[in-house]
Amino acid sequence: MRIAPLALAATLALPTLAQAADAGPISAARLSADVKVLADSKLAGRSPGGPGEAATLAYIVSQFKAAGLKPAGDKGGWTQAVPLIRFTVAADPKFSLTAGGKTQALAETQQIMAWTQRPTDRVAIENAPLVFVGYGVTAPERGWDDFKGVDLKGKIAVILINDPDFEAQAGEPVAGKFGGKAATYYGRWIYKFEEAARRGALGALIVHETAGAAYPWSTVVASNGESFDVVRPDPAAIHPLLQGWIQRDIAVDLFKAAGLDFEAQKTAARTAGFRPVPLIGASFSAELGVRTARLMSHNVLAQIPGGKRPGESVMFGAHWDAFGIGPADATGDTVRHGAIDDGMGVAGVLEIARAFAHGPRPDRTVVFGVWTAEERGLLGSEYYAQHPTFPLATTAGNLTLDVVQTAGAAHDVVLVGAGQDSLEADLAKAAARQGRSITPDPHPEKALFYRADHFSVAKRGVPTILIMGMAAGHDLVKGGREAGDRWVNDYTTRCYHQVCDNWSPDWDLTGAAQDIDLLYVVGRDLANSTRWPDWNAASEFKPIRAHTKALRK
């Protein structure tokens, strides 16, 4: 699409920061200036397809152009059109469970949250049988298959949250097989719905447990029956007709009526020999109206073509979208500015692009993806991964910034997804050159590694590094870990996805510039090398990458 030039860009002036030092070519003042524009109320909280999209894209494109980059989008342009579809469950959906000869209506938001991601205007399920499929995992590299060929056609799969290792006791054969408490992709609700669809299930219901999900029932309800997807040629391939969650006590009663003990079944599901258990005498019915709406949004894609091996690439990414307009805060502001999440990441990608543009031409092509609809389910990056400008098999690595801390210089950088791939060693080396060190994300059970845009290409095999400044407190030069934790707590409780996530002249972007410089250095060295980083042996993504090895020299 063609984009009108934006007045905002022309009037950009570098704000003076209270305190900030640059790191290598990364300028703290320019980071601040970019975020100030992106967080401006004129961009209306940057919702995908919303009133601020055109101006947001125009600003990002203007900065890539000014730095001298080349476009890498559709038909030689700067953007990639991303067709999205929004699903809204109409008021008063009806759900019921029959078990032990009794039929019980399930109240939406109280006992069940369920929706569809099939393009349909009505879902009707009548007395479908239910089958408990344990954790719903197929992991050949771990010798694991919860389904054992069970026929799920016309049936509802009832699935446990997290992976079989999450509650394993020491000495159980499963202990350690799925990385202990640390989350794996197999523990994620998205994986479970997709796998149930691949196994032919009519519907999939996950049993909500707060510890395993890492969030309370209220978070499940917060979706408000609204969900998004990219427009897909075959949505049925990865979306069952109905997908959702039920509360744990509903599952306990359901199992009891079928003559089963929920906890005993959970324990049985922690063995590789587990076989699906039909819930005898139980069935599930649902009737809901669905409204679907198409909207068009866009990724921004820029490149610096490689001088020696342009067919090989290294990719940087961040997401431009935020949460649009929401409820007013105490000051009456309704714009969810998305300054730190992920205005800071976009600013970081722009600074890295400028650094490459001013340096010698890299051997490999360097690609910059600024994604839409991350907050709607990693959709812009997912669409790119389905329709890549540069083949993923020859994308050497993806380096992603999602939330960068604004609390000042730090002795360390927090790495989400530590232990996954060989890029971690490159990051450690680059950090050492800055006199800093890596701190692995202390809460891998929160599954942050599966919740940012790098994941769209990671699950297709591209090795990645994710910097996510809110994963844990940094060891700040001023105030140490305690001050770092205080920043994270304050940001997550007060500002994350809220109106309060706004630009501030009081930020100290010294640490942000250091983190962004780290990613620049790792990416630059990779772009000037012939190396193909790989996943570690224990990673769930290693087999996928191995599959495409023949395409790399």
Ligand SMILES: [Zn+2]
């Ligand atoms: Zn984000």
